[in-house]
Amino acid sequence: MNYEELLIEADTLGLVTKEKPLRAHNGRIKGQRIAIKQDLTITEKSCVLAEELGHHYTTVGNILNQEDIRNYKQEFRARLWAYNKKIGLQGIIHAYEARRTEPDEMADFLEVTPEFLAEALKCYRSKYSPYTTIDNYIVFFEPCLSVMKVL
Numbered sequence: 001m002n003y004e005e006l007l008i009e010a011d012t013l014g015l016v017t018k019e020k021p022l023r024a025h026n027g028r029i030k031g032q033r034i035a036i037k038q039d040l041t042i043t044e045k046s047c048v049l050a051e052e053l054g055h056h057y058t059t060v061g062n063i064l065n066q067e068d069i070r071n072y073k074q075e076f077r078a079r080l081w082a083y084n085k086k087i088g089l090q091g092i093i094h095a096y097e098a099r100r101t102e103p104d105e106m107a108d109f110l111e112v113t114p115e116f117l118a119e120a121l122k123c124y125r126s127k128y129s130p131y132t133t134i135d136n137y138i139v140f141f142e143p144c145l146s147v148m149k150v151l
Contacts, residue, residue, distance in 0.1 A: 001085060002111055004048035009055060010034060017049065027052045029059075047086060047116040054081030076123075083120035085111050089134045092124075096147035121145060 003058040010017045018039035026037045027048035034052045055078040063071035091110050107117040129143035140146045
């Protein structure tokens with residue numbers, strides 16, 4: 001999903017999204033309001049908005065103190081939600097089918113930042129390693145990322 005589509009989803013949920021000159025964070029959600037740092041690229045804003053929507057769906061209470069393991073787990077769930085929304089295993093497969101196998105090419109194809117992609121792949125690797133199957137594909141995470149279609 002691109003930034004515009006995520007804005008529409010937020011609006012459908014009754015969330016008000018505004019771009020603001022944030023200093024400490026790239027995005028914040030409080031109640032029904034989402035603030036996105038205004039001087040980010042559209043791709044960066046899309047990744048940030050996906051994570052803030054992830055917080056809307058998965059987070060309870062104030063989790064700013066990441067020293068608390070419960071808050072850290074909620075942050076992880078929100079990020080996983082965002083990775084699945086923006087990329088997912090299907091996104092990895094589509095990128096491979098389009099012959100976008102280099103990290104920067106894959107990030108551009110999936111409309112995410114290289115950092116967001118790297119974190120998503122790290123998360124998927126910890127969850128699915130060494131491989132997982134989806135439909136008629138095998139997505140390998142070890143020893144490196146690769147996709148194989150099963151005939």
